[in-house]
Amino acid sequence: GAVVSQHPSRVICKSGTSVKIECRSLDFQATTMFWYRQFPKQSLMLMATSNEGSKATYEQGVEKDKFLINHASLTLSTLTVTSAHPEDSSFYICSARSGTSEWTAEQFFGPGTRLTVL
Amino acid sequence: AQSVTQPDIHITVSEGASLELRCNYSYGATPYLFWYVQSPGQGLQLLLKYFSGDTLVQGIKGFEAEFKRSQSSFNLRKPSVHWSDAAEYFCAVGRFKAAGNKLTFGGGTRVLVKP
Numbered sequence: 001g002a003v004v005s006q007h008p009s010r011v012i013c014k015s016g017t018s019v020k021i022e023c024r025s026l027d028f029q030a031t032t033m034f035w036y037r038q039f040p041k042q043s044l045m046l047m048a049t050s051n052e053g054s055k056a057t058y059e060q061g062v063e064k065d066k067f068l069i070n071h072a073s074l075t076l077s078t079l080t081v082t083s084a085h086p087e088d089s090s091f092y093i094c095s096a097r098s099g100t101s102e103w104t105a106e107q108f109f110g111p112g113t114r115l116t117v118l
Numbered sequence: 119a120q121s122v123t124q125p126d127i128h129i130t131v132s133e134g135a136s137l138e139l140r141c142n143y144s145y146g147a148t149p150y151l152f153w154y155v156q157s158p159g160q161g162l163q164l165l166l167k168y169f170s171g172d173t174l175v176q177g178i179k180g181f182e183a184e185f186k187r188s189q190s191s192f193n194l195r196k197p198s199v200h201w202s203d204a205a206e207y208f209c210a211v212g213r214f215k216a217a218g219n220k221l222t223f224g225g226g227t228r229v230l231v232k233p
Contacts, residue, residue, distance in 0.1 A: 032219060043223045093161055097219060109162040
């Protein structure tokens with residue numbers, strides 16, 4: 001089946017540093033990748049949608065200069081949290097989708113990355 | 119705007135008993151509906167999905183869900199729960215094509231299984 005990986009699975013960083021999270025589709029080409037944020041005991045909130053070779057589309061309230069998304073290839077998207085602060089601590093999950101028809105609209109989720117900013 | 123409501127934040131069920139998780143949605147068109155399960159510290163695994171056709175959908179791990187348009191519901195059921203079913207369950211509705219293929223998630227229901 002379709003597998004999506006994320007790296008790293010956990011990261012701890014100091015306030016003010018930047019952190020990059022990778023999301024890879026391992027056995028399919030992802031035309032679209034999504035980045036979600038999940039606070040403890042809460043649901044997933046969509047942060048942005050990225051299509052290969054184009055700029056990401058951010059959801060309302062998400063700072064695009066804070067959360068840089070690059071979708072450089074059909075198998076890799078990266079999320080960089082710039083100048084991280086403790087309030088950025090969260091569980092970040094990516095998903096990937098292949099195809100363009102509604103019948104291939106299923107998203108495959110990565111295992112998530114736990115970010116802790118000290 | 120679309121929304122998904124999962125009325126139950128927590129459900130505790132005994133092992134071997136039946137389980138039903140409720141999901142209600144608000145959407146202006148025919149919805150695409152999903153149920154996902156998330157184990158602690160993990161990503162999401164798709165249990166089942168409904169796009170069209172038979173309103174009773176079978177999924178993995180013995181789960182099924184029924185789409186009821188008149189009630190705007192897509193409840194998840196399992197006849198006999200196993201201890202390994204303890205997890206967080208999310209219902210989601212999808213918007214496709216022009217809406218950018220986005221998913222909107224409900225708040226989740228945490229299932230605890232008693233021995």
